Amino acid sequence: MENTDKTRTILLTGASGGIGNALAHSLAVRGHSLLLQGRSERVLEQLRSELPEAHRHLVLPADLCDAQQRCELIRTCHSLSSGVDVLINNAGVARFALLADTDDTAMRAILETNLLAPMALTRDLLPLLLRSPRGAVINIGSAFGHIGHPGFSIYGASKSGLHGFTEALRRELGDSRVKVHYLAPRAVDTSLNTDAVVELNRALGNRSDSPTLVAKQCLALLEGGRSARRFMGWPERLFIKINAVLPSLVDSALVKKMPVIRRFAEQNHP
Template sequence: MDRKSGALTVLLTGASGGIGHALAHSLAARGHHLLLQGRNTLALDQLRASLPESHRHLVVSADLRDPQQRQELVRTCRSLPNGVDVLINNAGVARFALLADIDDAAMRSVLETNLLVPMALTRDLLPLLQRSRQAALINIGSAFGHIGHPGFSIYGASKSGLHSFTEALRRELGDSQITVHYLAPRAVDTSLNTDAVVGLNRALGNRSDSPQQVAEQCVALLEGGRSARRFMGWPERLFIKVNALLPSLVDSALVKKMPVIRRFAEQNHLNGETS
C-alpha cells in the first residue's frame, strides 16, 4: 500500500454498499489510499479491482459488531506505516417496519450497526487519528435522525444517537487537530431499498438522491478543512427546521399519512424484507 505525497489513508466502513461504492470511487479518483471494510469479501475484492491503481488499496472483511473482528481491523490500521488519517463511518442498516413488528434481534442489529459500532470504532482509532495532521472523522447519518418518521422508529433512533454522539465529540475534540463531520442524506437510491420502501417514497412523493450525490457531499466535507455538519435535500432541510421549532405541525402532517405508511410497512413485513 504505497502512499503518494498528499494522499490520505482513509478507512471506509460499509464500502461495498451503494454509498460506500460511490465514496470509494470518488476518494480513489482523488488519489487517496483506501481500507475498504465490509462483510462480503467477494464484493470488496470486486470493488477494489474496479478502482484506479487498485494496488494502493486494501480490503478488510469484518463484521464490526463482533468485538474481536473489530479489534483485528484496528490492528490492521495500526500496522500501516503511515497509520490512518480519515475514518468514514458509513456502514449501516435500515429497518422499515412498525414497532409492533420489530423483534429484539432486529432492534439490536440496527442499534449496534448504526450507533454502537461507530462509537466503539471511533474510540479505538482516536489514538491513531491523533497522530495525523490531517485527521478527520465523518459520520453518515440520516434525515430520519432529525424527523421522527413512522415506520422508521428504531432506525431514526440510531441515527439521532449518531448525530448527538458526533456533536458531542466535535466539541470534545474542538481543541485538537481532528475535524469531525456529520452528513445527513435524505432517501438514497440503492439496491438495498425494498419494493415497499420504493413504493412508500413514490406514494408520499419523497425525493431521493443518488449514492454519487451523497459521495460528493461527503468529499466536500473532507476537503472543507473545518468541522461541519450538512443536511441534504429540499424540502427535507426545511422539515428538519420546522420539526425542531414546531414539532406539532409535523405530527399532524405525518399522522395523516399513516394509512399509506402502515400499508407499505405491513407489505414489507409480510414479504419478510428488512429495509
Template sequence: MGARQKSRTVLLTGASGGLGNAIARLLAERGDRLLLQGRNVDRLEQLRRSLTDPERHRVLAADLLDSGGRRQLMQMCREEAGLDVLINNAGISRFALLGDLADRELADILHTNLLVPMTLTRDLLPLLEQSPEGAVINIGSAFGHIGHPGFTAYSASKAGLFAFTEALRRECADSGVRVHYLAPRAVDTELNTPAVRALNRALRNKSDTPAVVARQCADLLHRPSGQRRFIGWPERLFIKINALFPSLVDSALSKKLPVIRRYAKQGDLSGEVL
C-alpha cells in the same frame, strides 16, 4: 490527485454497499488510499479491482457486529503506515411498525448504526490524532432529525449518531481531528427494500443518487473544521420546522399513516454490506 500534494489513507466501512461504493470510487479518483471494510470478501475485492490504482487499496474483511471482528480491524489499521480519515458509513434499516420489530432486529439496528461507529471512533482516535489531516465523517440521515413512522429504530439510531458526533466534535476541538456529520435524505441504494421504494413513490419522497452524497462526503474532507451538513430540499426545511414547530410535522405525518402502515407490512430487513 488534483491540487492536493499528499494522499490520505481512508478507512471506509460498509464499502461494498451502494453509497460506500460511490464514496470509494470518488476518493480513489482523487488520489486517496482506501481501506475497504465489509463482510463480503468477493464484493470488496471486485470493488478494489475496479478502483483507480487498485494496487494501492486494501480489503479489510470484518464483521462489525462481532467484537473479535472489530479487534481484527483495529489491528489491520495499526499495521498501516497511518490513518487519516474514518468514514462510518455502514448501516442497516428496517421499515416496519415498532410492534413488528423483534428484539434482535432492534439490537442489530442500534448496534450497527450507533454503537459500532462509537467504538470504532474511540479505538481509532489515537491514530487519527497523529495525522495532520485527521477526520471522522459519520453518515447520518434526515430521519435522525424527523422521526418517521415505520422507521422508529432507524430514526433513534441516527438521532443518537448525530448527538454522538456533536459531542465528539466539541470534545476533539483541541485535538486537530475534524469531526463531521452528513445527513442525506433518501438515497437510491440497496438499503431500500421494494416496500420502501413503493412508499417513497406513494408519498412522492425525493431521493438522491449515491454519487450526489459521495460528492458531499468528499467535500467535507476539505473543510478546516468539523461540519454538520444536511442534503436535500425541502428536507432541510422540514428539519428546521420539526425542531421549532414539531406539531406541524406531527399533523402532516399523521395524515400519511394509512399509507405508511400498508407498505410497512411489506418491509424486510436490508442494509449496506457491513
C-alpha cells in the same frame, strides 16, 4: 500505502454498499489510499480491482458487530506504516417496519451497526487520528435522525444517536487537529430499499438522491477547512428546521399519512 501531502489513508466502512461503492470510486480518483471494510471479501476484492491504482488499497473484511472481528480490524489499522488519517463511518442497516413488528434481534442489529460500532471504531482509532496532521471522522447519518418518521423508529433512533455522538465528539476534539463531520442524506437510491420502501416514497412524493451525489457531499466535507455538518435535500432541510421549532406541525402532517405508511409497512412485513 505511501501518501503524498494531499492524499490520506482512509478507512471506509460499508464500502461494498451503494454509498460506499460511490465513495470508494470518488476517493480513489483523488489519489487517496483506501481501507475497504465490508462483510464480503469477494465483493470488496471486486470493488478494489475496479478502483484506480488498485494496489494502493486494502481489503479488510469484517463484521463490525462482532467484537473479535472489529478488534482484528483495529489491529491491522494500527500496524500500517501509513497510519490512518480518516474514518468514514458509512456502514449501516435500515428496516422499514412498525414498532410492533420489530423484535429484539432486529432492534439490536440496527443499533449495533448504526450507532455502537461507529462509536467503538472511532474510540479505538482515535490515537491514530490524533497523530495525523489531517485527521478526520465523517459520520453518515440520515434525515430520519432529525425527523421521527413512522415505520423507521429504530432506524431513526440509531441515526439520532449518531448525530448526538458526532456533536459531542466535535466539541471534545475541538482543541485538536481532528475534524469531525456529519452528513445527513435524505432517501438514497440503494439496494437497502425494499420494494415497499420504494413504493412508499413514490406514494408520499418523497424524493431520493443518487449515491454519487451523497459521495460528492461527503468529499466536500472532507476537503473543507473546518468541522461541519450538512443536511441534504429540499424540502427535507426545511422540514428538519420546522421539526426542531414546531414539532407539532410535523406530527399532524405525518399522522395524516399513517394509513399509507401502515399499508406499505404491512406489505413489507406481512
